[in-house]
């Protein structure tokens with residue numbers, strides 16, 4: 001079942017929300033590539049796209065934090081950096097092992113679960129700060 005960008009995931013910041021939509025789409029494409037057994041090339045491409053887009057999105061979010069002098073920048077950036085490391089390790093794993101049951105499980109927990117949690121917590125805090133200080 002595909003993940004949905006539901007109302008409770010909206011932060012109210014249009015840039016952040018549109019990038020979050022893309023990220024959810026990218027997770028769904030990766031799950032799709034696994035489910036349909038689309039072949040290694042497609043799987044690798046989808047995984048790589050997700051990783052690249054995550055890096056771009058984090059960079060955009062961090063630039064906003066710097067621009068608005070977000071007081072929690074250092075902590076938020078560290079959370080991003082830790083996730084980037086975990087995600088890139090995982091993408092290497094999926095590239096070498098393919099869509100095993102364990103790897104598909106990790107897409108759901110490590111990638112989608114993490115993302116949804118992060119959006120609902122940290123990113124909503126950030127968007128609220130930008131809104132009241134913009």
Ligand SMILES: [Fe+2]
Pocket residue numbers: 061076080118122123
């Ligand atoms: Fe974030």
